[in-house]
Amino acid sequence: DPKIIQKPKYLVAVTGSEKILICEQYLGHNAMYWYRQSAKKPLEFMFSYSYQKLMDNQTASSRFQPQSSKKNHLDLQITALKPDDSATYFCASSQGLGTSQNTLYFGAGTRLSVL
Amino acid sequence: GQQVQQSPASLVLQEGENAELQCNFSSTATRLQWFYQRPGGSLVSLLSNPSGTKHTGRLTSTTVTKERRGSLHISSSQITDSGTYLCAMEYNAGAKLTFGGGTRLTVRP
Numbered sequence: 001d002p003k004i005i006q007k008p009k010y011l012v013a014v015t016g017s018e019k020i021l022i023c024e025q026y027l028g029h030n031a032m033y034w035y036r037q038s039a040k041k042p043l044e045f046m047f048s049y050s051y052q053k054l055m056d057n058q059t060a061s062s063r064f065q066p067q068s069s070k071k072n073h074l075d076l077q078i079t080a081l082k083p084d085d086s087a088t089y090f091c092a093s094s095q096g097l098g099t100s101q102n103t104l105y106f107g108a109g110t111r112l113s114v115l
Numbered sequence: 116g117q118q119v120q121q122s123p124a125s126l127v128l129q130e131g132e133n134a135e136l137q138c139n140f141s142s143t144a145t146r147l148q149w150f151y152q153r154p155g156g157s158l159v160s161l162l163s164n165p166s167g168t169k170h171t172g173r174l175t176s177t178t179v180t181k182e183r184r185g186s187l188h189i190s191s192s193q194i195t196d197s198g199t200y201l202c203a204m205e206y207n208a209g210a211k212l213t214f215g216g217g218t219r220l221t222v223r224p
Binding site: 031033035042043044045048050055056058088090094097098099100103104105106107108109111 | 119145146148150155156157158159160163201203205210211212213214215216217
């Protein structure tokens, strides 16, 4: 059974719309992350959270807003969608923040296509 | 900025052959990690190796930090090893990983 659940698996949106990507982890982890993988770029870090607090934000655009309603949830709201936002968005988690002492676990991803 | 380069971009092997994947990074990192990305897209952590050599099963990771390079050796490749292998660097013991573009491995019967 997958321990990190991402919903939906596939998402098609029109330019200018807003979508929320859902992520829940059932590993009891305290740190959660979002990464993005597009056809043209390697997997890239977006955000890290620890105990529901934002620890690092490497996303230049404020159109991307993570939301953590519970310790095991980290959703990603994307507003004013653009075709360049098309990518697979991966949620990940680890026991503690950082991977020096912790293994990073990934969800299966949400593939977003913006038309 | 920090960059991670992987080579080769793709590799085709016959079952049973060994694979050698390379990773070069642009600045001194605290830790090199290897991930496997399944054809369906999900990622699995394989090895975390700050320096030296580390083994797990048929995988051997070697990291030479001073030379800013690492490698992943897969012995006796199997068809199920097919997929993309990603090298990732952690800098300054932070949470952010910087990934390379990956090596796509295809193992044929």
